[in-house]
Amino acid sequence: xxxDHKTKKKNVRKILLVTVIALSLVALLFVGYDRIININAPxxxxxxxxxxxxxxxxxxxxxxxxxxxxxxxxxxxxxxxxGKLIWQFYEKxxxxxxxxxxxxxxxxxxxxxxxxxxxxxxxxxxxxxRFELAGSGSSSxxxxxxxxxxxxxxxxxxxxxxxxxxxxxxxxxxxxGAISFSTPSVxxxxxxxxxxxxxxxxxxxxxxxxxxxxxxxWVGSAPSVAxxxxxxxxxxxxxxxxxxxxxxxxxRFETGDDMSSS
Numbered sequence: 001x002x003x004d005h006k007t008k009k010k011n012v013r014k015i016l017l018v019t020v021i022a023l024s025l026v027a028l029l030f031v032g033y034d035r036i037i038n039i040n041a042p043x044x045x046x047x048x049x050x051x052x053x054x055x056x057x058x059x060x061x062x063x064x065x066x067x068x069x070x071x072x073x074x075x076x077x078x079x080x081x082x083g084k085l086i087w088q089f090y091e092k093x094x095x096x097x098x099x100x101x102x103x104x105x106x107x108x109x110x111x112x113x114x115x116x117x118x119x120x121x122x123x124x125x126x127x128x129x130r131f132e133l134a135g136s137g138s139s140s141x142x143x144x145x146x147x148x149x150x151x152x153x154x155x156x157x158x159x160x161x162x163x164x165x166x167x168x169x170x171x172x173x174x175x176x177g178a179i180s181f182s183t184p185s186v187x188x189x190x191x192x193x194x195x196x197x198x199x200x201x202x203x204x205x206x207x208x209x210x211x212x213x214x215x216x217x218w219v220g221s222a223p224s225v226a227x228x229x230x231x232x233x234x235x236x237x238x239x240x241x242x243x244x245x246x247x248x249x250x251x252r253f254e255t256g257d258d259m260s261s262s
Contacts, residue, residue, distance in 0.1 A: 047083025051076060058098040058142075062122070067106050069096025075108055075118075077125060087125030091118065098183070102145040102164065109133075109140035111180070115154045117143060117162055129167030133160055141179060146186040149205065153179025153193055159201070161191075161208060171208030175201065181220035185230075187244065192230055194219020200232055200240070202247060212247030216240055 052072030059068040065086060066078045075096050077086040097109040105128060106120040115133040117140070120126065133140055134156035143152040149170060150162045155178040161170040177196025184193040190211055191203050198218055202211040217236025224231045229250060230242045241250040 049076070049078050049083050049085065057096055060099050060101050062101040065122070067099045067101060067122070069099060069108060071095055075099065075106065075120060075125075077106075077122070089118075089120050089125050089127070097140065098142040100143050100145045100150075105164070107143045107145055107150050107164070109143050109152055111140060115140035115156070117150055117152055117160075117167075119150075119164070119167060131162050131167045131169070134158065141181060142183045144184050144186065146191075146205075151184045151186065151191050151193075151205075153182065153184065153195070155180045157195070157197075159184070159191075159193060159195075159203065161205070173201075173203055173208050173210070175199070183222040185223045185225055187225035190244065192223040192225060192232075192244075194221070194223065194232060194234075198234075198236075200230070200242065202230070202244070214240070214242050214247050214249065 051070040052074055057069035059066050061080055064080050066080050067075065069075045073091055073093060073095065075089040078084065079086055091110065095111040097111050099106050099108040101122060104122045106122050108118050108120070110116040110118065117131045117133065119128040121128055133152065133154040141153045143150050145164055148164045150164050151160070153159045157175050157178060159173045159175065159179055161172070162168065163170055175195040175197055177198070179193060179195050182194035184191050186205060189205050191205050192200065194200050194216065196218060198215060199213045200216045200219055200223065201213045203209065204211055216232065217234035217238065219232055219234050221233050225244055228244050230244045231239065233239050237255050239253045239255060241252065242248065243250055
């Protein structure tokens with residue numbers, strides 16, 4: 001019996017010793033891995049390109065080219081690997097918004113004096129067409145392109161659908177507030193956007209008719225649509241989840257401050 005007891009104690013010690021050694025090796029492995037990552041993968045600048053002025057335009061990367069606007073009235077096309085300028089497009093008093101690129105064309109809105117959409121050849125930088133959204137004193141938001149149509153809002157309180165090839169107006173919808181900061185989203189035949197009248201709108205893309213609208217507070221971000229739900233943040237300090245078909249509230253989450261993040 002004594003021999004069996006001694007044997008069991010030795011076995012327990014061996015198990016504990018093996019466990020300690022194994023844990024030590026695992027710890028050393030992770031410490032070493034962290035050091036290797038820090039040494040062999042430093043963060044470094046690849047390139048930078050000096051524009052004419054600061055800007056609010058978010059860059060878009062398509063087919064190895066970065067497209068971005070600035071506050072000195074230029075749109076730039078820059079090689080994403082080298083940082084070299086490919087072309088630049090100038091329009092006086094433009095203050096370009098974030099561009100959208102589709103089928104070899106760059107679409108961008110003008111955010112000062114009188115709002116326009118510009119369609120620019122993505123390869124050459126040449127203007128294909130220009131569409132005036134509204135008159136003096138107006139400004140536009142950032143456009144999106146979906147299924148051959150450019151969608152964009154303006155401070156003239158209208159939301160526009162313009163043919164992407166011809167630059168001709170398809171329809172426009174009037175709200176009760178300026179539409180300049182909420183970039184639209186399209187899903188399942190409906191375009192969603194926020195307006196300065198504190199509503200989120202759902203508009204039929206074919207007819208331009210209102211499907212529904214929901215009171216959210218001022219929306220300065222792009223709605224996101226997933227699995228039949230529209231998610232959008234508002235300046236009333238809430239994140240909303242709204243049924244995309246009925247426009248009914250599913251839930252809302254209070255954040256404690258304004259929401260401008262898309």
